[in-house]
Amino acid sequence: MKKTIALLLVTIMMLGVLAGCNVKTKDQVTGGDTEGPAVNAQPVDITLLAMSAYEKDVNIVRDQLSKAGFNVKLNLQPDYGSFVGQKDAGNYDLAISGWTTVTGNPDYAVRSLFTTGGDYNDYGLSNSDLDRLVEEAATQTPDQYVNTYKEFEKILVEDNAYIVPLYSSYKSQAINKEILKLDSVRLSKSRSLPWEELDFVDESKRTSEPFLFSQTMPSLTSLDPIKGNDGSINIINTNQYIRLVNLTDDDEVTSKGSLSYNNVIGEGNQEYYFVLRDDVRFAKVENKKAVDSGELVAAEDVVFSMNRAKDKNSVPDHRTYSLHSSMDKIEIVTDIAELESKNESGKNTNVKEALEKGLPSPINQLVADKKDVNNAAGSYQVVKITTNKPFPQVLNYLAHQSAGIVSKSQVEAINTYDVATYDRNKDIAYGDQTTITEGSTYNNTLATSGPYIAIYKNDYEVVFEKNPGYMKGTEHEPRISKVVVKFIKDADSSLSAFRSGEVHLLYSVPEDKYSLVESDSKLFLQKRPSNAVNYAFFNLKGNSKFSDVNLRKAVLSSVNQDEFLAVYNNLKLKAYSTVSPLVDTGNVHTADPAKAKEYLNLYWESQK
Incomplete structure (x- = not known):
């Protein structure tokens, strides 16, 4: 009898265990950790296009999107021409790019990129509200257009997630302070380096020695x-x-x-x-x-x-x-x-x-x-x-x-x-x-x-002389009579030439070389926030699945700018759009993994 009762108890216990196998855990109900993928959602495929020069950015974005529930495929291209070829062929869902506003005004930062039919809007973006606000801001003075660009950014980023802002950069140059007077060397946000203001520490060299500069591109588009x-x-x-x-x-x-x-x-x-x-x-x-x-x-x-x-x-x-x-x-x-x-x-x-x-x-x-x-x-x-x-x-x-x-x-x-x-x-x-x-x-x-005027060019350099009829006797008359721009093939070689004294100033120092310059007593590093912004944009053409705003917002909410700053040792700045370095709109992008999951769920619901 006891044996029969014991057998019955064991059977009941086994049935309870089996039944328990069909009970969902809390993680199964909620989707688990908030860093994980969406509820009952399979990973979303996303092809990320970029140039190999942006490899750090690519790795950060890939990791963040993978955690959010995307299956990221990379399309890395060696140069800008190849990048454009892949973009034109539509071989991407999300592409990382950069924009520098070289004119210092916000209209340049938005018109070509985000208006319907803009010169650089070749990814299918068309929004009548954005078009209207660009035109409205264009008629306004700087004290008037802050709120207009604030609204523009909200529609561009928060409401529609047309772009994903990554960061803004510093502009930098290094100077041999034993050769050049530091106070004669300007570093502007937009304007290129003015040569006429440069001066030697030893002013007697103005007519006998050239100012030596360098650039990597020996072929000049046009004079x-x-x-x-x-x-x-x-x-x-x-x-x-x-x-x-x-x-x-x-x-x-x-x-x-x-x-x-x-x-x-x-x-x-x-x-x-x-x-x-x-x-x-x-x-x-x-x-x-x-x-x-x-x-x-x-x-x-x-x-x-x-x-x-x-x-x-x-x-x-x-x-x-x-x-x-x-x-x-x-x-x-x-x-x-x-x-x-x-x-x-x-x-x-x-x-x-x-x-x-x-x-x-x-x-x-x-x-x-x-x-x-x-x-x-x-x-x-x-x-x-x-x-x-x-x-x-x-x-x-x-x-x-x-x-x-x-x-x-x-x-x-x-x-x-x-x-x-x-x-x-x-x-x-x-x-x-x-x-x-x-x-x-x-x-x-x-x-x-x-x-200045170009005198001659060869495979190694282009030589300039001062214009003898330029504002003679004024503060704007060029101080140094001759400028030589040397052609040096890459950034590392340019830095070596600069450190050895072959050139007097190095334009655009890579962030990972700042400490090298700063540790040399004869060199001086100038840097300031620039108008350059790195961001990602979506392929909105044809039947792209990223025409779905919820899917775009899922990507936007997954990208955490703090991780970019950490990787670049805080030598990058946060940005909200290409307007950020030019107009303080007060808009800030904040990553939100929970919202990313919510938007992915909404996307999958729409696919049922």
């Missing part, structure tokens, strides 16, 4: 400022051509060191006036030496340069016309009454009074012909630019190297070809690098308005 907008030419053309305005180191528009004494925005933010100085003449090259051409850089050259800058068809391979598309009309003002009858934007002073501040003498006469210019006697030239809508940020674009002033007479004399039938094998355009390359092709026809 015509509107045909080049890349690392091979930006610093070079910035120092070869003067502009109507400049940018301060903090991206404020200034007339200091530019072709204009003053610039004034007319009431309504659609008319922009510039009073020109008369101490800048074009340089040219004779017998491989820089000489003063005697030709004044004047209003007719400004009108010519700005019209060709905004005209897509003014030259073959125009690289920068979209920057200047807001300009509707460029003209020379000859009626003083116009300046007196119009007020400065937001002020009670008229345009004439505003333009006259600090001039050598009051404006007595406005002239159209450069032969009649005489600032000391009160004869000035004023150029007016009218935009196709109110657009104060046009001034930032006018500070870009592509708005450099060229000689109307010289460019017209060289560019005699028909643009429509241009043949690069037989037609030689103004600024073609072959014209300054030593050998059979050498025929230097440059006429530069800036502080």
Whole structure:
């Protein structure tokens, strides 16, 4: 009897254990650890595209997305050309990229990337609210557009997760302080390094020794400022051509060191006036030496340069016309009454009074012909630019190297070809690098308005001399007579050349080399937050599954910027969008694994 009861008890216990096997645990109900994948969801495949130069970023993003419930496949490409090829072929779901706002204004940071049909919007983004806000902000002054860009960012990131912000970077350069005066070397957020302000510790070397600089790219896109907008030419053309305005180191528009004494925005933010100085003449090259051409850089050259800058068809391979598309009309003002009858934007002073501040003498006469210019006697030239809508940020674009002033007479004399039938094998355009390359092709026809002019180029370097007709006797006259830009193949070799004294300044020091520079007593590292932002964007074309906003938000919520800062030893900065370095909107991105899981669940629910 006892044996029967015991057997019955064992049977009941076994049934209880078996039944317990069908009871779900707390982890099974909730999805387990909050770091784990979504409830009852299989991993979502996601192909991550990037250049191998972004390998650190790729590894961080891959690990974060894998923890969130994504099956990450990598598509790493060796260079930018290959990256673009894969992007154009649609071989990605998420791509890591970078953007630097080289003009210092937020319109440049958003228009090409995020408006429908933008120059760099080739991934299928189209949102009418974003388009509207970009246009609205473009009409506003800096004190007005903060809230507009704040709303823009909210729609771009928080509401739709069109992009995933990763971080913002520092801009840096290293200086041999035994050779160069530290206070003569500027590090601007946007503007390229101004050579005219550089000076030697030993000032007696100004005319006998060159300033030695380096860059990795030996092939120069073009010495015509509107045909080049890349690392091979930006610093070079910035120092070869003067502009109507400049940018301060903090991206404020200034007339200091530019072709204009003053610039004034007319009431309504659609008319922009510039009073020109008369101490800048074009340089040219004779017998491989820089000489003063005697030709004044004047209003007719400004009108010519700005019209060709905004005209897509003014030259073959125009690289920068979209920057200047807001300009509707460029003209020379000859009626003083116009300046007196119009007020400065937001002020009670008229345009004439505003333009006259600090001039050598009051404006007595406005002239159209450069032969009649005489600032000391009160004869000035004023150029007016009218935009196709109110657009104060046009001034930032006018500070870009592509708005450099060229000689109307010289460019017209060289560019005699028909643009429509241009043949690069037989037609030689103004600024073609072959014209300054030593050998059979050498025929230097440059006429530069800036502080320096290229004399010649070979496989190893390009040599510049100061423009003898540039602001002579002023604080802006170049101090060092000769500049040599050496071609050094990569960043490590450039650093070695810098440390050994072969170059005097190293532009753009990699973060992992900061300590190496700082440990050398003869070197000095300059760094500051830049306008460069790394971010990821989704493939929204065709039937992409990432057209689903919940799936995009799952990715966005999974990315933790703190981990990027840790990997880069806090030498990166947090960012919310490409606008972050330019406008303090107060928006902050925070990773949220629980929300990532929630969005993944919503995505899977929608697939049922």
